[in-house]
Amino acid sequence: MVPVNDFRETLRGTLVQPHDKGYHEARAVWNGTIDRHPAVITKCAGTADVIAAVKFAREHDLEIAVRGGGHNVAGTAVCDDGIVIDLSEMRAVWVDPRARTARVQGGSLWSDVDHETQAHSLATTGGIVSHTGVAGLTLGGGIGWLMRKHGLTADNLLSADVVTADGEFIRASDDEHSDLFWALRGGGGNFGIVTSFEFALHSVGSTVLAGPMFWAANDTADVLRFYRDFARDAPDELGTVIRFGTIPPLSAVPEELHWRSAVAINACYAGPVDEGERVLRPLRGHGTPLLDLVSPKPYLAHQGGLDSTVLHGWHYYWKSTDLPELSDDLIDVFVDHAFSAESPRSYSVLFHLGGAVSRVDDDATAYTGRNSPHNININGVWRLDEEERYAESETTWTRRFFDALEPHREGVYVNFLDADDGTQRVRESYGEYTYRRLAEIKTEYDPHNVFHLNQNIEPTV
Structure with missing residues (x-):
């Protein structure tokens, strides 16, 4: 007791x-x-x-x-x-519109940040699901719709208030505890409890050109080959995420398309709408889309557009890896595996990185996936009442798809590691040089590994 x-x-x-x-x-x-x-x-x-x-x-x-x-x-x-x-009741957000900064408490969700910053037509890179927590996303790196234009979430971090393993309060920034500040930007929750974050904000209008385009699953190879060339020349303002799976039963989707297998390219153009129309015209005109939901819409609406497709309490089993450009062989893996899940809720998402993400020096932060053009997240999903029907099949599908990607794997995003990804995959996410440096900083700030319930970096002593 x-x-x-x-x-x-x-x-x-x-x-x-x-x-x-x-x-x-x-x-x-x-x-x-x-x-x-x-x-x-x-x-x-x-x-x-x-x-x-x-x-x-x-x-x-x-x-x-x-x-x-x-x-x-x-x-x-x-x-x-x-x-x-x-920290889930610590969700206050303070915006300084003149300085273009925000101070965000450690229990905040991205919906909290977006709500306050958009009052001033400002934003910073957040997740693609608005009920994602700010702390976890930031500390692991932070990929999202705005990353190609404005960098990762961690790239926009200016300072962090931290409670250490000894219960001491410190502030980490480029000028104070700079080694810890480096580690916090990609090293996860290994070094202390961040009670507030200070972010740089950017001018992102209240309206963006955004939304998904869907093609039939049988068109996947053709769509990906076209997308490969399209994305290579895409401007930084364009963020895209490809989703393989069934079409969710969203209110904007005609009922006859609900749960139909499809490949979707979801886009967000972080610039003038008329420029976005011009940039997206070739992609929207390719082949015969089942549905095109791209339109000018509030940034807040787009940020929350996927929330209902990944609900709290559903059961999730993940595997993830960074990937190179989309070769024909890699596209064949997607075609062979992406649509073979049994649960209609299971899906995979392919993120297009590059842009501002790739222009930050490799050693500027602890995040190490800057040279990979893509990251894929394979998600086996089922509800509690579907446990007996789908738990085994979706776990098997996720592993089989992941194993098929083995010849193409380049690394892994630490935020996408699952519970059964062991120490070796944590090391893989950083590489030996960065992991050793993180371990040294861990030794300084948490030598007894008090904060070990995370993708753990062990102290050197």
């Missing part, structure tokens, strides 16, 4: 234990396959609560899990028997 009475009195937030109402809701995370039972959940109201929770956990030798948005597929935001330091 964890002695929490005195600890509870030190908090401005709330403390939840297994016998308390709301415990099961508090321990649930986005990925429904995660079913862990912490001894105590501390819903922090501010940085002081985070400091108190770290010190309490260290005093009583409790394993620590840190929850921001709780969106990580590996489920590391919750643990068995230990303490969850939960």
Whole structure:
């Protein structure tokens, strides 16, 4: 039994234990396959609560899990028997429109950031799903619609407030604790608990030309070969994500197309709408699309457009890898595997990187995927009531598709590692030089590996 009475009195937030109402809701995370039972959940109201929770956990030798948005597929935001330091009620966002910066609390979601920054027609690179947490996305690198124009989320990080493994509060930036600041931009949650982030913002109008185009699955090879040449010359303003799977039953989709197998290219042009119309015209005119939903729309609407296709509580099993340009052999792998899942909810997404992402020096941050043109994320998905029907088939499909990509693999994005991706894949995500440097910084700030429930980088001693 964890002695929490005195600890509870030190908090401005709330403390939840297994016998308390709301415990099961508090321990649930986005990925429904995660079913862990912490001894105590501390819903922090501010940085002081985070400091108190770290010190309490260290005093009583409790394993620590840190929850921001709780969106990580590996489920590391919750643990068995230990303490969850939960920042999900720390979601304030302060925007300075003149300086074009935003200060964002560590429990914020991207919908929180977008809502506040778009009031000033500003934005920074966020995820492609608006209920993704800011902290996890940023600390792993941060790929999203605006990355080719404005860089990764981590590239837009100006400073971070951090609670260390000793319960100390420090600020990391280019001028303060610069080694830690380097590590935070890609090294994940290994080095401390970030209670707030300061981001650079960019002028992104309230309206963007954006949306998906769908072609029949049988047209995949032809569409990808055309896209290969189209994307090679695309301007930085154009962000595209290819989705392989079935067409979700969205309100904008005619009912006769619901759940039909298709390849979709989802686009967002971060520039004037008339320029975007010109840039996208060749792609929109290629072949015979089943449906074209590209149109001028609020940036906020586009940011949340995929939210209903990846709901909280569904069961997810992922594999991911960085990929080179789309050779004919690689395209054949997509054709052979992308549409063979049994669950209609399973899908794969192929991100187009490059642009501003590739123009940052390799050693400027801990993120190491800058030289790869693409990243693919293979997602086996099913609901709890479909567990018996789909769990085995979708896990097998995901692994089989991933194995078929072996000849083309170039690395891995750490945010897309699943729970069963071991230490070797963490090393693969960084490479030996960057991993060794991260391990040295880990040794300085967390020598006892207090923060190990993550894609862990072990200290050198």
